[in-house]
Amino acid sequence: MLAYLIRRLGQAFLVMAVMATIVFFGLFAVGNPIDLLINPEADLAEQEETIRRLGLDKPVHVQFGFFLAGLAQGDLGTSFVHNRPALELILSRLPATLELAFLGILIAVVLGIPLGMIAGLKPEAPYSKVIMAGSVVGFSTPNFWQGLMLIMLFAVFLGWLPAGGRGDTVDVLGIPVSFLTWDGLSHLILPALNVAIYKMSLVIRLTRAGTAEVALQDYVKYARARGLSPFRVVGVHVLKNILIPVVTVLGLETGNVIAFAVVTETVFSWPGIGKLLIDSIGLLDRPVVVAYLMLTVFLFVMINLVVDIGYSLLDPRVRVKGGRS
Amino acid sequence: MSAPVLSVRNLVTQFDTRAGTITAVDGVSLEVGPGEVLGIVGESGSGKTITGFSILGLIDKPGRIAGGEVLLNGQDLRKLSDRAMARLRGDRIAMIFQDPMMTLNPVLRIDTQMIETIRAHRDVSRSRARDMAAEALALVGIPSPVERLRTYPHEMSGGMRQRVVIAIALMLEPDLIIADEPTTALDVTIQSQILSEMQKLMAERNTALIWITHDLTVVAGLAHRVAVMYAGRIVETGSVDDLLDHPMHPYTRGLISSIPSSVPRGERLVPIKGMTPSLMNLPEGCAFAPRCPQASEICRKARPDRQDLASGRGLRCFHPLEEA
Numbered sequence: 001m002l003a004y005l006i007r008r009l010g011q012a013f014l015v016m017a018v019m020a021t022i023v024f025f026g027l028f029a030v031g032n033p034i035d036l037l038i039n040p041e042a043d044l045a046e047q048e049e050t051i052r053r054l055g056l057d058k059p060v061h062v063q064f065g066f067f068l069a070g071l072a073q074g075d076l077g078t079s080f081v082h083n084r085p086a087l088e089l090i091l092s093r094l095p096a097t098l099e100l101a102f103l104g105i106l107i108a109v110v111l112g113i114p115l116g117m118i119a120g121l122k123p124e125a126p127y128s129k130v131i132m133a134g135s136v137v138g139f140s141t142p143n144f145w146q147g148l149m150l151i152m153l154f155a156v157f158l159g160w161l162p163a164g165g166r167g168d169t170v171d172v173l174g175i176p177v178s179f180l181t182w183d184g185l186s187h188l189i190l191p192a193l194n195v196a197i198y199k200m201s202l203v204i205r206l207t208r209a210g211t212a213e214v215a216l217q218d219y220v221k222y223a224r225a226r227g228l229s230p231f232r233v234v235g236v237h238v239l240k241n242i243l244i245p246v247v248t249v250l251g252l253e254t255g256n257v258i259a260f261a262v263v264t265e266t267v268f269s270w271p272g273i274g275k276l277l278i279d280s281i282g283l284l285d286r287p288v289v290v291a292y293l294m295l296t297v298f299l300f301v302m303i304n305l306v307v308d309i310g311y312s313l314l315d316p317r318v319r320v321k322g323g324r325s
Numbered sequence: 326m327s328a329p330v331l332s333v334r335n336l337v338t339q340f341d342t343r344a345g346t347i348t349a350v351d352g353v354s355l356e357v358g359p360g361e362v363l364g365i366v367g368e369s370g371s372g373k374t375i376t377g378f379s380i381l382g383l384i385d386k387p388g389r390i391a392g393g394e395v396l397l398n399g400q401d402l403r404k405l406s407d408r409a410m411a412r413l414r415g416d417r418i419a420m421i422f423q424d425p426m427m428t429l430n431p432v433l434r435i436d437t438q439m440i441e442t443i444r445a446h447r448d449v450s451r452s453r454a455r456d457m458a459a460e461a462l463a464l465v466g467i468p469s470p471v472e473r474l475r476t477y478p479h480e481m482s483g484g485m486r487q488r489v490v491i492a493i494a495l496m497l498e499p500d501l502i503i504a505d506e507p508t509t510a511l512d513v514t515i516q517s518q519i520l521s522e523m524q525k526l527m528a529e530r531n532t533a534l535i536w537i538t539h540d541l542t543v544v545a546g547l548a549h550r551v552a553v554m555y556a557g558r559i560v561e562t563g564s565v566d567d568l569l570d571h572p573m574h575p576y577t578r579g580l581i582s583s584i585p586s587s588v589p590r591g592e593r594l595v596p597i598k599g600m601t602p603s604l605m606n607l608p609e610g611c612a613f614a615p616r617c618p619q620a621s622e623i624c625r626k627a628r629p630d631r632q633d634l635a636s637g638r639g640l641r642c643f644h645p646l647e648e649a
């Protein structure tokens with residue numbers, strides 16, 4: 001188990017290093033942040049002062065050397081724009097994104113699994129066809145457009161929910177969260193729904209396919225032959241077997257939501273890391289972009305790890321062993 | 326014979342497929358009394374398993390039971406509600422499935438699966454159910470049953486898993502057990518061991534047993550009576566000795582002469598020529614006609630009805646073999 005963990009983390013660091021290098025040079029090639037950063041009214045001395053302070057007067061390989069030296073001390077650089085350490089900036093935005101991602105996934109699971117099971121058990125029933133048609137729509141609607149429609153419907157027409165922003169937050173263990181205040185929750189619902197609809201469609205399809213397959217297995221018939229209630233047959237014997245692929249995909253999707261919440265966060269002005277990324281790319285704020293991507297890779301790897309462990313809890317046949325590759 | 330535990334009359338089970346309706350069980354009638362072992366013998370696809378599932382009311386779409394009666398202790402199971410039927414399953418009628426590797430749920434421990442079965446039918450505490458489960462495992466000769474309860478199916482050999490399934494079938498002392506080739510996946514020594522243990526338990530408890538197999542030799546050593554199935558029908562039935570010594574149906578005789586030990590040394594084994602028919606396009610007359618050495622004009626035109634002969638012998642054939 002320990003060897004396994006170490007190997008996984010090793011892989012993570014390798015990917016992070018490659019990623020950081022590519023992005024560093026990539027952004028350098030895209031353009032010069034100075035043009036965007038510097039106040040055109042400032043005089044020449046001031047401008048040069050700024051350039052020197054940001055290290056942008058040095059050739060790119062020297063800048064990269066500074067970046068690596070900083071990394072060695074755990075410093076991912078300082079935002080050109082906000083003048084704060086990039087990592088600190090990202091971490092301050094992370095709770096908003098995590099909250100959005102988890103609520104979205106939660107809605108997707110809590111609604112998607114039962115709907116998918118219903119569709120899988122009774123594929124011919126009219127309500128199953130409705131569920132599957134709904135999932136096709138949810139699956140193929142562009143995220144930003146869907147977000148705008150949600151805003152139109154619930155914020156503009158019905159006026160039930162706010163169109164954007166995060167609302168009131170409360171600190172829990174020093175981390176601001178929205179879902180504990182009524183105002184925060186009402187701000188959270190629409191973006192979370194926007195995240196959830198696509199994932200839910202995915203969960204419905206996975207669950208439907210898994211249920212249809214598992215329902216034909218001998219052990220399900222055998223469970224019925226032992227006189228178990230339909231509720232137990234479906235809720236335990238079928239469900240436990242279909243959770244394996246669902247958990248795997250959801251785990252990966254959680255990573256996706258966190259890393260690519262960009263669209264939803266932009267549409268709903270949700271102050272998470274996705275919005276930060278878009279703003280930072282726009283301003284060529286290289287340290288933030290690089291740090292963001294490194295953190296994303298790290299999160300991905302960690303989530304995969306959690307998925308693998310969850311997997312082994314669900315399926316006794318694949319318990320993670322030390323020597324596993 | 327005392328009143329039968331199970332009495333099946335003219336059971337018909339069909340599958341509606343895209344290519345047409347398949348009659349997998351076609352007018353099957355059979356009876357089993359307490360303590361009696363009925364062997365159902367037939368080639369692959371002859372409808373043995375579907376007969377078993379039909380008795381339990383476990384035919385899923387596109388299949389349906391199209392006709393007939395299934396009486397358990399005189400009660401017609403086809404008239405019961407789903408809930409009442411579920412109460413009987415696993416309690417009054419237990420079924421042991423064909424493939425021991427696929428029968429137990431791979432993600433649930435043995436104890437979970439045994440205890441849930443007990444608690445579906447008996448109002449007992451968890452710990453009492455656990456004790457009952459351990460006793461049942463011990464009964465079928467599983468060593469250290471208490472530890473065994475905590476394992477997952479994949480941690481056991483095929484033979485062990487089959488014993489677990491047998492233990493589950495015996496656990497609630499049902500009136501009838503339907504065992505669907507429960508030993509074919511196992512090696513020969515374990516097979517005969519399990520066979521004789523089952524036989525002993527059935528006799529002790531006066532349980533009715535239907536033993537499904539394609540192996541006539543297994544039936545010879547275990548059953549009291551035999552029903553030979555061909556293309557969804559019972560073509561011949563009778564007591565084991567009678568039927569094996571004096572087969573009257575050409576198919577039964579074909580089965581017997583294809584068993585190695587039935588043929589005197591030096592003589593050739595005679596496999597039944599031809600192929601198992603597809604239920605999709607059965608011949609118009611007797612389903613066995615294309616393979617039957619006795620077949621005549623009428624056999625190709627009409628289906629033979631069931632004749633009930635003396636001493637519980639039943640037959641579907643226009644030209645039964647002379648008794649030797």
Ligand SMILES: Nc1ncnc2c1ncn2[C@@H]1O[C@H](COP(=O)(O)OP(=O)(O)OP(=O)(O)O)[C@@H](O)[C@H]1O
Pocket residue numbers: 340342347349367368369370371372373374375376386387388423539604
């Ligand atoms: N779901 C189904 N759809 C269509 N036909 C089916 C279905 N299940 C079974 N059948 C038909 O029923 C026939 C009898 O099947 P059954 O499983 O009872 O055979 P069997 O005698 O148990 O054979 P084996 O020795 O291989 O287990 C098969 O030939 C098949 O054509």
Ligand code: SF4
Pocket residue numbers: 574575576611612613614615617618619620621624629641642643644645
């Ligand atoms: S009815 Fe005719 S074809 Fe069928 S088994 Fe008897 S003799 Fe053969």
Ligand SMILES: [Mg+2]
Pocket residue numbers: 373374375423505
């Ligand atoms: Mg079978």
